[in-house]
Amino acid sequence: MIGPEPVNWAIAAMLLVVAGLTARDRGNPRRHTSAAFWGLAGAGFVYASWVTAGAAPAWPLGLVVLTVVVLGSSARTLRPGTVTSTGDAAREESATRLGHRLFLPALCVPVITLVVTLAGPAVTVGGRPLVAEGSASLLGLALGAVVATVVGYLLLGAHPIGAPFEEGRRLLDLMGSMALLPLVLAVVGVLFTRAGLGDAVGQVLQTVLPDGRLVAVAAYCLTMALLTLLVGNAFAAFPIVTAALGWPLLVEIHQADPAVVFSIGMLAGFCGTLVSPMAANFTLVPAALLEMRDRYGVIRTHAPTAAIMLVANVVIMYIFAFPR
Amino acid sequence: MLVLIGLALVVIGFVLRMNPLLVVTVSGLVTGAVGGLTPLQMLDIVGTAFADSRPVMILLLALPMVGLVERMGLQAHVRRTVGRLASLTPGRILLGYLALRQVTAAAGLLTVLGVAQTVRPVLYPMVEAAAERRAGPLTEEVRDRLKGSSVGVETVGMFFAEDVFVAVGSVLLITSFVDANYGLQLEPLDLAVWAIPSAVVAFAVHGFRALRTDRMLRRRAAAPAPDAVP
Numbered sequence: 001m002i003g004p005e006p007v008n009w010a011i012a013a014m015l016l017v018v019a020g021l022t023a024r025d026r027g028n029p030r031r032h033t034s035a036a037f038w039g040l041a042g043a044g045f046v047y048a049s050w051v052t053a054g055a056a057p058a059w060p061l062g063l064v065v066l067t068v069v070v071l072g073s074s075a076r077t078l079r080p081g082t083v084t085s086t087g088d089a090a091r092e093e094s095a096t097r098l099g100h101r102l103f104l105p106a107l108c109v110p111v112i113t114l115v116v117t118l119a120g121p122a123v124t125v126g127g128r129p130l131v132a133e134g135s136a137s138l139l140g141l142a143l144g145a146v147v148a149t150v151v152g153y154l155l156l157g158a159h160p161i162g163a164p165f166e167e168g169r170r171l172l173d174l175m176g177s178m179a180l181l182p183l184v185l186a187v188v189g190v191l192f193t194r195a196g197l198g199d200a201v202g203q204v205l206q207t208v209l210p211d212g213r214l215v216a217v218a219a220y221c222l223t224m225a226l227l228t229l230l231v232g233n234a235f236a237a238f239p240i241v242t243a244a245l246g247w248p249l250l251v252e253i254h255q256a257d258p259a260v261v262f263s264i265g266m267l268a269g270f271c272g273t274l275v276s277p278m279a280a281n282f283t284l285v286p287a288a289l290l291e292m293r294d295r296y297g298v299i300r301t302h303a304p305t306a307a308i309m310l311v312a313n314v315v316i317m318y319i320f321a322f323p324r
Numbered sequence: 325m326l327v328l329i330g331l332a333l334v335v336i337g338f339v340l341r342m343n344p345l346l347v348v349t350v351s352g353l354v355t356g357a358v359g360g361l362t363p364l365q366m367l368d369i370v371g372t373a374f375a376d377s378r379p380v381m382i383l384l385l386a387l388p389m390v391g392l393v394e395r396m397g398l399q400a401h402v403r404r405t406v407g408r409l410a411s412l413t414p415g416r417i418l419l420g421y422l423a424l425r426q427v428t429a430a431a432g433l434l435t436v437l438g439v440a441q442t443v444r445p446v447l448y449p450m451v452e453a454a455a456e457r458r459a460g461p462l463t464e465e466v467r468d469r470l471k472g473s474s475v476g477v478e479t480v481g482m483f484f485a486e487d488v489f490v491a492v493g494s495v496l497l498i499t500s501f502v503d504a505n506y507g508l509q510l511e512p513l514d515l516a517v518w519a520i521p522s523a524v525v526a527f528a529v530h531g532f533r534a535l536r537t538d539r540m541l542r543r544r545a546a547a548p549a550p551d552a553v554p
Contacts (some may be wrong), residue, residue, distance in 0.1 A: 004378075004379045007378075007379050007382055007385075008378045008379065010385055011378065011379075011381050011382065011384050011385060014384050014385060014387075014388075015384070044374065045378055048371075048374060048375035048378060049375075051371055051372060051375040052375045057368070057371075058367070058368045058369075058370075058371030058372040058375065059364055059367035059368045059371055060367075060371065061370070061371030061372075061375060062366065062367030062368060062369070062370035062371035062374075063367060064371075065370050065371065065374050066349070066367075066370065069345050069346065069349045070346075072343075072345050073343045073345055073346035074343070085391075085395050086395050086397075088400075090397075091394075091395070091396070091397035091399070091400045092397065092400050093397075094396045094400075095397030095398070095400035095401040095404065096397075098396060098397065098401070099401065100401075100405075102393055102397065102398040103401075103446075105389050105392065105393050106389070106390075106393055106398065106441070106442075106445050106446055108389075109386060109389065109436075109441045110437060110441070110442070113435050113436050114433060114436055117432075117433060117435070117436075137433075137434065137435045138379050138382060138435070140435065141382055141385070141386075141435040141441075142382060142385050145385035145386045145389055145441070146385065148386075148389040149389045149392065152389055152393055152396075153392065156392065156393070156396040159395070163392065163395065164388035164389070164391065164392050165388060166391075167387075167388060167390075167391025167392050167395050168384075168387040168388035170391055171387045171390060171391050172384065172387055177343065177344075178344070178345075179381075179383075179384065180381070181344055181345055181348075182380045183374065183377055183378070183380055183381055184345055184348060184349060185348055186373060186377035186380055187352070187369075187370050187373040187374050187377065188348045188349065188351065188352035189373075190369055190372075190373035191352035191353070191355060191356045191361075191366065191369055191370070191373075192330060192352065194356065194359070194361060194369055195327050195330070195355045195356045195358065195359025195360070195361060196327055196359045196360075197327050197328070197330060197331070197359070200325050200326075200327050203325065204325075204328075230331050230334065230335070231331070234494065235493070235494065235497055238494075238497065238498065238501065239501055242501070243505070247502075247505075251506075258502060258506075258508055258510065259510055259514040259515055259517075259518055260518045262498045262502055262515060263487065263495075263498065263514075263515040263516070263517075263518035263519050264518055264519075264522065266487065266494050266498060267483075267484065267487060267519060267522045270483040270484065273483065274479060274480070274483065277338045277344060278334065278338075278348065280344065281380070281383075282479045284344060285383070285439070286439040286443070286475040286478075286479075287471075287472075287475070289439060289444055290443070290444055290448060290471040290474070290475065291471075292468050292471050292472065293464065293468055294468060295341070297468050297471065297472045298475045298476070298479075300472060301469075301472030301473055301476040302476055302480065304533065305476070305480050305529055305533060308529050309484065309522065309525065309526055309529065312522065312525045312526075312529070313522055316521045316522060316525070320518065320521070
């Protein structure tokens with residue numbers, strides 16, 4: 001069975017190659033510490049395979065992660081490198097020459113992802129599934145990205161062998177330390193949970209059990225959104241807020257339909273995700289990747305929709321949750 | 325109760341616009357220490373959680389392809405193609421992507437489209453080209469607004485349609501949590517059905533905002549912003 005490990009190896013390889021290219025980049029005034037940032041992250045990815053398999057202790061990896069964070073927190077250690085990409089004139093010329101063929105690599109990714117996601121779970125080898133449950137879409141995306149790179153390299157003609165990696169480094173440098181933020185946030189989320197943050201929030205919420213159906217619905221939805229905004233993850237907020245408000249107040253006291261309450265409660269949490277810097281994958285990372293001047297620019301775009309959707313979810317839950 | 329200090333640190337750090345990587349790590353370690361974890365326990369947790377969460381970085385794998393097609397002129401090509409199609413306004417392109425994103429997400433195809441693999445190489449260049457054709461050269465401020473809108477249709481479209489699919493992570497999390505804790509027997513389908521009203525409202529609300537992009541551009545074109553004048 002194939003699980004997520006090949007995806008991890010591919011990401012590790014990418015990080016290590018970027019580290020190597022950075023170390024050789026004399027245009028980067030901090031090339032050694034910058035290379036150490038990407039290289040240690042890549043080495044951590046490799047070592048993590050043994051941790052997952054239970055063959056190595058986890059604490060050395062913890063030390064590596066903290067070192068990477070320190071290296072990534074200052075421009076004195078992490079700087080973008082210099083990559084010689086093509087200029088505007090060369091790009092116009094190449095666009096004329098290649099035309100619609102340029103879309104092919106970009107199309108490879110969704111097509112291959114789609115095929116593997118849909119067909120992957122059905123493939124069996126010797127009566128056992130080839131792809132582990134829940135891994136098909138990850139493997140599809142990874143395979144799609146690799147195939148698209150090879151197709152792009154072969155189809156689009158002459159460039160140096162290192163071009164795909166140099167171009168990948170150019171985009172990775174646009175994000176800098178922001179690139180590793182989603183992973184670090186996942187780590188911090190686990191620390192929060194293990195330190196008992198959920199219990200503390202639950203205790204605070206239970207002291208203010210509100211009265212009345214509409215108030216109860218609003219309290220559950222608003223708390224979901226607010227706690228998600230703070231921790232950056234609706235999945236982490238859901239058990240806490242549901243145990244404190246959703247179940248005791250809405251389902252037990254007000255006899256609300258649990259399916260409606262929980263389904264829409266999660267969506268209320270998503271309103272918080274849209275405006276949370278802690279949900280970096282959806283807010284800060286896209287802003288960095290699109291080279292927006294304002295780090296919080298994506299959050300600004302999301303905010304009006306998030307606010308309206310939060311109100312809408314309160315209304316929808318209030319209408320449908322109480323069977324007559 | 326003292327562990328709530330971690331959340332306070334996060335808020336303060338982000339408000340002061342400190343480095344996000346440092347803010348969240350310090351807040352996590354402080355919360356852990358206040359919550360009674362020993363340094364070795366914390367290192368173990370950090371290492372294990374890092375190992376388990378590695379696939380979240382899958383975005384990196386699309387970067388070589390995206391960089392390669394940019395190097396070979398994809399954005400220039402998209403700009404020319406869109407420039408010839410007069411009916412494609414930025415608002416309509418954004419609306420079309422929003423619809424496409426909701427349909428793919430509702431079918432469970434979360435990774436088929438995305439910021440790295442679709443928005444940066446294809447969607448934003450389309451929007452930018454359509455905007456330039458209507459309003460002439462764009463200011464950096466307008467460009468940033470259009471970039472935000474391009475990311476917005478991707479995230480909003482995905483968030484408020486993914487729960488319509490029965491086997492998505494959040495629906496499965498809900499059923500496993502409530503079934504284990506409260507002895508219910510909720511079917512994923514029961515939950516997915518109740519995600520439909522919000523998906524429809526999200527399309528109406530965000531689609532309306534997407535179409536308003538064209539009005540914003542018309543206003544800017546009529547009265548150029550001060551920084552557009554050399």
